[in-house]
Amino acid sequence: MELAGVLNYLVGFFIMVGIYGIFSLGLNVQWGFTGLFNAGIAGFFALGAYTTALLTTPAPDAAQVEDFIFGGNLAGLPYLDWGIDFWFILSLAAVALVCGIVAYAVGRLTLRLSGDYLAIATLGIAEAVRLMFLNEKWIANGSKGLYRIPEFLGDLVSPANYDYLFLVVVLVVLALLYLAVQRVVNSPWGRVLRAIREDEVAAQSSGKDVYSFKLQAFILGGIIMGIGGALYAHHVRFISPITFDPLLATFVIWAMLMVGGSGNNRGALLGAFVVWGIWSGTQFLPWFFADPNFRFFMIGVLIVGVILIRPGGILGETRRVSRVVGASSHTPVKEGGNPKE
Amino acid sequence: MTRPLETRLSPLSRLAGPIRRQWSPGHTTVAIVLAALAIGLLPFVHMGLVVNGVFLGAIIALGAVGLTLIYGILHFANFAHGDYMTMGAYVALFLTASFFPWLGVTSDGFGPFTFGFTLLIALPVAAIVVIAGAILLDRFVYRRLRDRGVSDLFMSMSSMGVAIALRGLVQMIWGGDIETYPRESKQVFHLPMDVRIPPDAIFIALMAVALVVTVYLVLTRTRIGKAMRATADNPELALVSGIGTRGVTWWTWGIGAALAATAGVLLAVFQGQLLPIMGWKFLIPVFSAVILGGIGNPYGALAAAFAIGVTSEVSTQWMNPSYKPAVAFAMMIAVLLIRPKGLFTMAGSGR
Amino acid sequence: MALLEVSAVVSGYGQTEILHGVSLTIDDGEIVTIIGPNGCGKSTLMKTVAGLVNVWDGTVNFRGKDISSTPPEQIARTGLCFVPQTRNVFPTLSIRENLEMGAFLRKDDFTWRIEEMYRFFPDLALDPGRRAGSLSGGQRQMLAIARALMLDPTLILLDEPFAGLAPAMVYLVLDRVLEINRSGVSVLLVEQNARQALSVSNRGYVLVSGENRLEDKGSALLDNPEVSRLYLGG
Numbered sequence: 001m002e003l004a005g006v007l008n009y010l011v012g013f014f015i016m017v018g019i020y021g022i023f024s025l026g027l028n029v030q031w032g033f034t035g036l037f038n039a040g041i042a043g044f045f046a047l048g049a050y051t052t053a054l055l056t057t058p059a060p061d062a063a064q065v066e067d068f069i070f071g072g073n074l075a076g077l078p079y080l081d082w083g084i085d086f087w088f089i090l091s092l093a094a095v096a097l098v099c100g101i102v103a104y105a106v107g108r109l110t111l112r113l114s115g116d117y118l119a120i121a122t123l124g125i126a127e128a129v130r131l132m133f134l135n136e137k138w139i140a141n142g143s144k145g146l147y148r149i150p151e152f153l154g155d156l157v158s159p160a161n162y163d164y165l166f167l168v169v170v171l172v173v174l175a176l177l178y179l180a181v182q183r184v185v186n187s188p189w190g191r192v193l194r195a196i197r198e199d200e201v202a203a204q205s206s207g208k209d210v211y212s213f214k215l216q217a218f219i220l221g222g223i224i225m226g227i228g229g230a231l232y233a234h235h236v237r238f239i240s241p242i243t244f245d246p247l248l249a250t251f252v253i254w255a256m257l258m259v260g261g262s263g264n265n266r267g268a269l270l271g272a273f274v275v276w277g278i279w280s281g282t283q284f285l286p287w288f289f290a291d292p293n294f295r296f297f298m299i300g301v302l303i304v305g306v307i308l309i310r311p312g313g314i315l316g317e318t319r320r321v322s323r324v325v326g327a328s329s330h331t332p333v334k335e336g337g338n339p340k341e
Numbered sequence: 342m343t344r345p346l347e348t349r350l351s352p353l354s355r356l357a358g359p360i361r362r363q364w365s366p367g368h369t370t371v372a373i374v375l376a377a378l379a380i381g382l383l384p385f386v387h388m389g390l391v392v393n394g395v396f397l398g399a400i401i402a403l404g405a406v407g408l409t410l411i412y413g414i415l416h417f418a419n420f421a422h423g424d425y426m427t428m429g430a431y432v433a434l435f436l437t438a439s440f441f442p443w444l445g446v447t448s449d450g451f452g453p454f455t456f457g458f459t460l461l462i463a464l465p466v467a468a469i470v471v472i473a474g475a476i477l478l479d480r481f482v483y484r485r486l487r488d489r490g491v492s493d494l495f496m497s498m499s500s501m502g503v504a505i506a507l508r509g510l511v512q513m514i515w516g517g518d519i520e521t522y523p524r525e526s527k528q529v530f531h532l533p534m535d536v537r538i539p540p541d542a543i544f545i546a547l548m549a550v551a552l553v554v555t556v557y558l559v560l561t562r563t564r565i566g567k568a569m570r571a572t573a574d575n576p577e578l579a580l581v582s583g584i585g586t587r588g589v590t591w592w593t594w595g596i597g598a599a600l601a602a603t604a605g606v607l608l609a610v611f612q613g614q615l616l617p618i619m620g621w622k623f624l625i626p627v628f629s630a631v632i633l634g635g636i637g638n639p640y641g642a643l644a645a646a647f648a649i650g651v652t653s654e655v656s657t658q659w660m661n662p663s664y665k666p667a668v669a670f671a672m673m674i675a676v677l678l679i680r681p682k683g684l685f686t687m688a689g690s691g692r
Numbered sequence: 693m694a695l696l697e698v699s700a701v702v703s704g705y706g707q708t709e710i711l712h713g714v715s716l717t718i719d720d721g722e723i724v725t726i727i728g729p730n731g732c733g734k735s736t737l738m739k740t741v742a743g744l745v746n747v748w749d750g751t752v753n754f755r756g757k758d759i760s761s762t763p764p765e766q767i768a769r770t771g772l773c774f775v776p777q778t779r780n781v782f783p784t785l786s787i788r789e790n791l792e793m794g795a796f797l798r799k800d801d802f803t804w805r806i807e808e809m810y811r812f813f814p815d816l817a818l819d820p821g822r823r824a825g826s827l828s829g830g831q832r833q834m835l836a837i838a839r840a841l842m843l844d845p846t847l848i849l850l851d852e853p854f855a856g857l858a859p860a861m862v863y864l865v866l867d868r869v870l871e872i873n874r875s876g877v878s879v880l881l882v883e884q885n886a887r888q889a890l891s892v893s894n895r896g897y898v899l900v901s902g903e904n905r906l907e908d909k910g911s912a913l914l915d916n917p918e919v920s921r922l923y924l925g926g
């Protein structure tokens with residue numbers, strides 16, 4: 001492969017790492033810092049991608065037998081013709097709003113109950129969102145999906161070099177989100193989140209409104225995921241319900257956070273890099289390693305393996321006691337005699 | 342002062358005898374309205390769909406009773422339960438479509454059914470394979486986590502990892518395409534009111550009833566079954582009474598896995614096809630039944646499974662059939678709104 | 693040799709050390725009471741002996757064998773049975789099933805033992821199919837003790853068996869405990885306000901902040917004005 005080809009591949013690779021890094025960060029806010037088990041990242045991913053796509057994509061084309069009715073293309077409206085780039089920013093705000101509202105609804109319903117309820121509810125929401133986009137053709141063209149999603153700042157560079165520009169866009173958004181999350185989790189607010197994750201009862205008895213803090217963290221994480229989904233839509237420029245298969249839209253992200261180190265934002269980004277590297281690297285391997293089904297299997301083993309062998313991930317959280325090891329570090333636990341906590 | 346124990350009840354093993362349910366007037370109203378709605382809708386509903394829903398409910402029930410037992414005793418949501426179902430279905434596929442023919446035994450269209458008698462042999466074998474797999478997974482994954490004292494949520498999370506790995510395994514071995522058991526088309530039974538019952542459905546219903554009755558008898562009549570209920574009630578007291586965790590854990594996985602494997606085979610028969618994703622997709626109705634029935638309560642799961650089966654089948658009269666899991670999910674959400682601890686739990690109980 | 697010998701035991705939950713080296717002994721046939729203020733580690737001591745809380749340091753010897761690293765379900769087998777203060781029955785199981793669970797480790801036909809318990813606590817015989825969760829406080833305490841007796845223990849640990857009971861019920865349960873002791877079972881009692889308990893005890897210990905403070909004959913502790921003032925409510 002010549003240099004330009006390698007470079008192009010690397011740019012594409014790092015765009016994906018950057019986008020997955022955003023999801024991983026969002027999940028870190030929910031799970032890493034607050035201990036909220038979101039099993040339906042795909043739902044927020046899809047909502048983010050579809051929201052921005054619907055707002056910016058050109059109107060349906062009768063010649064293409066497109067079924068959806070709301071063509072979006074707000075940028076094309078004569079009296080609001082401020083260009084696609086303005087609408088891009090605005091649509092990110094809309095994404096945040098939509099994902100925030102959905103996260104609020106799910107959280108309100110389940111965050112007062114034990115953690116598994118949230119996991120089950122998010123799982124269901126992700127599937128419901130997928131089914132809605134699949135069956136309600138009038139919303140977003142059903143299984144044919146939305147294409148011709150415009151590029152942000154597409155006029156600035158030639159289409160051949162656009163990926164370089166988009167990489168910068170992704171990295172800027174990622175950096176902003178990283179700094180914001182970093183700041184937020186190190187604030188007193190973030191300390192409360194970690195206190196809740198460690199011991200909900202203790203946090204409650206020290207007078208914190210645990211439910212409200214969890215709700216806020218869940219919404220923040222959901223918004224970040226939605227933004228990741230929006231960038232994804234503008235990158236691949238084609239989305240359909242198949243895009244949001246739980247494997248690539250939920251499980252891979254979990255593997256990233258667990259591998260990198262939950263509770264550590266640098267870990268979340270490192271995990272995105274490592275796991276996406278493994279994911280896209282294995283396709284060059286010989287024999288069955290390149291089998292997508294093997295990679296599927298591998299993601300599952302990776303999640304279980306990290307929990308079993310190195311619960312903190314590669315980087316782990318920088319703090320006094322590790323959450324998992326702490327419980328038994330003082331003394332070996334008796335075989336079979338460990339009462340429920 | 343001693344705290345009243347009722348507030349700490351685990352809802353499993355409501356089996357000891359009738360209990361007083363403390364319905365508040367609000368809930369009674371809701372129940373009456375729902376019942377009236379159901380009866381009022383009946384004339385407009387295609388009876389065939391209701392009957393179909395009962396059969397679907399039977400399969401959901403097999404999954405949900407096992408899942409709720411695991412939830413009540415081991416205290417975590419087993420996200421791999423659907424994939425235990427898939428495993429069961431595919432092991433039976435291997436036996437009926439590859440292994441038995443290799444031995445020279447082929448069979449389809451046994452009696453009135455579409456499948457061959459080999460499936461009747463394959464079913465218990467599949468159950469045993471899945472039981473063994475579940476116990477091995479407990480030994481090498483969940484027990485290590487329990488011994489380390491991790492939170493219940495970490496257990497759920499690793500079960501999600503297990504679910505992905507199992508599905509990957511199925512896809513690696515069998516590929517992602519649609520498969521079917523060796524089958525032969527058969528006449529369906531025609532009943533009045535335009536109800537058609539495929540003979541396979543009778544088999545499904547009989548299997549489900551037999552297994553649920555068996556589980557009931559195990560839980561109420563046997564030493565280990567009572568020990569399981571005791572552990573769900575009060576794990577510490579069970580330990581100091583000399584009830585070892587290991588035996589109870591293994592039996593819980595054993596019963597749950599056997600029910601799941603059977604549910605998987607029956608689902609494949611019911612749908613007439615196997616797909617690696619079948620179990621994962623079935624997780625939503627199964628979890629909905631567990632939550633609707635009150636986590637840890639096998640009776641509740643049973644009743645809720647039929648409610649979900651019938652409702653989601655009947656919904657296809659007006660809605661796209663692919664919305665069935667969403668209907669199950671919507672029922673769960675509705676319950677979370679009205680009565681978060683499930684419809685079939687006592688007031689003040691739960692975890 | 694003492695039946696139970698706890699020496700310099702350190703234990704606690706998670707990272708928190710509750711007991712900082714507690715020692716006590718019980719001889720065959722004794723009733724021993726531990727008293728102390730709220731949060732002094734009495735219940736933790738009981739759970740540590742029963743194996744529910746890990747021993748970090750020190751030893752627990754029961755009938756000459758070190759049980760400090762034995763899991764709780766094995767400890768029950770050795771003849772040491774524990775009745776927790778709260779959550780001491782299986783609420784959704786019937787009375788009879790509770791007793792059957794108490795006898796989980798018995799290999800013989802234990803129906804006679806259940807009948808014996810019905811005679812010993814006639815309240816339990818009224819309706820053996822009744823769910824334990826619906827029993828009154830006193831009945832529940834009786835069931836909890838009966839469950840622990842199913843294994844024919846040599847030592848029974850009772851964690852605040854009289855807490856929250858009506859005075860008449862206290863005497864009833866106390867009478868049963870003495871009867872159990874007369875049949876040859878040693879008894880280790882934990883009590884917060886423990887005049888009755890001390891008055892029937894051979895010896896007593898005062899536990900403060902996870903450490904031994906005093907040890908004496910039961911009656912001597914009752915007569916000790918300081919103990920009386922500080923730990924027995926005046």
